[in-house]
Amino acid sequence: MVPHPIRAVLPFAIAGIAVALAAMLPVTTPATVAKAETAVVAGDLFKPIADVLRHPRCMNCHPRDDRPRQGDDRHPHLQNIVRGEDNLGFTNARCTACHRDENNKFSGVPGAPNWHLAPASMGWQGLNDSELCTTLKDQDKNGGKDVAALVKHMEDDKLVLWGWAPGGDRLPVSKPHAAFVTELKAWAAGGAPCPTAN
């Protein structure tokens, strides 16, 4: 049995050696490169992100046509609500005529800051993983966001975050937001690879 004082510091010493050894290792080994390449080919890094983006809380405001969707069944927004030229609704039917900066606790009408539709160029409905990924990254379509800005948008934007706390009987995005951000960052760190087209 190791004497008591040494036993107490031993784990730290071992951890310190491990850190020092890790620092001496190259950042990527042939094994990790091979693994990353496999991930790139399979689009594994993007797959969990695509699953989140397809959630009704995200997809309802990313239509490819001019109709926002509502509900977990993603039906077209009642009252013939349409996109409008600035993605904020048509005359008299502006998003903010009803959707304010927080959920309305009396009526149940959802709200969050800057409630609006994503531009049609960022419509996601019906896209496969490959198309979704390339669309997301296309700076001509996404408002000039590079990958870091995309990650930040999905990490911090209050309207995005609403999807995790939508209130009422709306289903929140099922995966915890922190786990989603971890996956986003892993995807970004891996070079933001898109799955192949087929």
Added chain:
Amino acid sequence: MPTTFTLNGKKTTIDADPETPLLWVIRDDLKLTGTKFGCGAALCGACTVHLDGEAVRSCQIQARDVEGRDVTTIEGVTGNVAAAVRAAWIKLDVAQCGYCQSGQVMAAVGLLSQISKPTDQDIDKAMDGNICRCSTYHRIRAAIHEASTTLPG
């Protein structure tokens, strides 16, 4: 909590919980009962007023949202568009029971203020959220077209 805003051109201060729906402020506190309650859930349009000139549902706007802003109700809507809408509404005898009509008029003024010669499609998009239990929709559409003929393009 005191909230100061302009109501129908007059500076107005109310003392209300910041989350009070504007509709209650208008009807209960300020006794302007032309604006109607239909659903309280953004579904009918009976409560339509203008906030900074844009049609909104006063049942969804909270007192704190109107601080320093301009609210117009059916009692205070003026100008050439409002006059054209009023004349067309009377000429075509649009109202039946009348309950939805202050919301319809506020929505029609909102539409014609921005699109003076609306197509049927524009009318559909701008007015679909204003429900009429008496189904006066055909007269509302005709009256909007009628009003538009008197407005400059």
